[in-house]
Every structure is written in structure tokens, then in C-alpha cells.
Amino acid sequence: MEEKMFEAFKTLLSEQKRLLIQQANQTVSRESNGAQGQLADYADIATLESDRTFHLRLRDRERKLVQKIDQALERIEDGTFGICERCGEDIGTERLKARPVTTFCINCKTQLEEEEIE
Known part of the structure; x- marks a missing residue:
């Protein structure tokens, strides 16, 4: 593979990683702020918890993808990528x-x- 291709993949992977980390930080910020006010309705509480669980599962999958991106970047550096x-x-x-x-x-x-x- 040509050096240009390695650089293109390195740029692509780095940008993906940056976006994933940015999204994770937004989720953490949003989840730590929690619901505004008291939720009196059990259905609202259940929906909030369900949404929270869904977002956290997505972030966990993205965390694993960030690890794979880091490994791919290492392979680019050591010449085994591709x-x-x-x-x-x-x-x-x-x-x-x-x-x-x-x-x-x-x-x-x-x-x-x-x-x-x-």
C-alpha cells in the first residue's frame, strides 16, 4: 500500500475517533445533568431510564470501536495495517x-x- 493511502486511513481513523469521543462526552454531560425537576409519573421515569440505558449501551459499543481504531492506528505505525x-x-x-x-x-x-x- 502506498504511503498516501496509509495517511488517508490514518486521517479517517483519527477523525472517527475524535467524533466518537466528542459524542461520548456529550452523552456523559447530558446524563450527569439528569432530568430537570421531579418526575412524578412512573411511565416518565421508566422512559427516562430506558433512554439512558440505550444511550449508555451505544456509548459502550463506541468505546469498543475507539479501541479498534487505536489498534488500527498502531498497525499503521508498525506497518502491519492492511x-x-x-x-x-x-x-x-x-x-x-x-x-x-x-x-x-x-x-x-x-x-x-x-x-x-x-
Whole structure:
């Protein structure tokens, strides 16, 4: 892969990470402020808790994505980005564009998913 491509992926991943952290900070700020006033209706309280749980689950998934982004950035730095962990072949550029945190080529990922089904 060319150096330009590495830089493009590094920029893309860094921007994704920045946005995810920004969203997480907004969620924490919003959740720590809590509901304004007293909620008297149990349905309102349940809705508020349900929304809170939903947002926290989303942030947890995003936290895991930030970890994967950090790992991808490390692979860019050490020169292993774009190389399949399973077979050692290059991961296609189109696959990396679709999922830049991937560590498997499409063939190996397909095989792994088929093994999970069986």
C-alpha cells in the first residue's frame, strides 16, 4: 500500500475517533445533568431510564470501536495495517475503505463466520 493511502486511513481513523469521543462526552454531560425537576409519573421515569440505558449501551459499543481504531492506528505505525492476521495476504482497499478497523481479508472473515455457524 502506498504511503498516501496509509495517511488517508490514518486521517479517517483519527477523525472517527475524535467524533466518537466528542459524542461520548456529550452523552456523559447530558446524563450527569439528569432530568430537570421531579418526575412524578412512573411511565416518565421508566422512559427516562430506558433512554439512558440505550444511550449508555451505544456509548459502550463506541468505546469498543475507539479501541479498534487505536489498534488500527498502531498497525499503521508498525506497518502491519492492511495485512490479514489469519493468512498474511493484503486486505483489499475496498474492504479497508468500508471497514478500516478490520484485521481480516474478506475470504478469511467469510470462513470465520461460516465456522461460527457450524
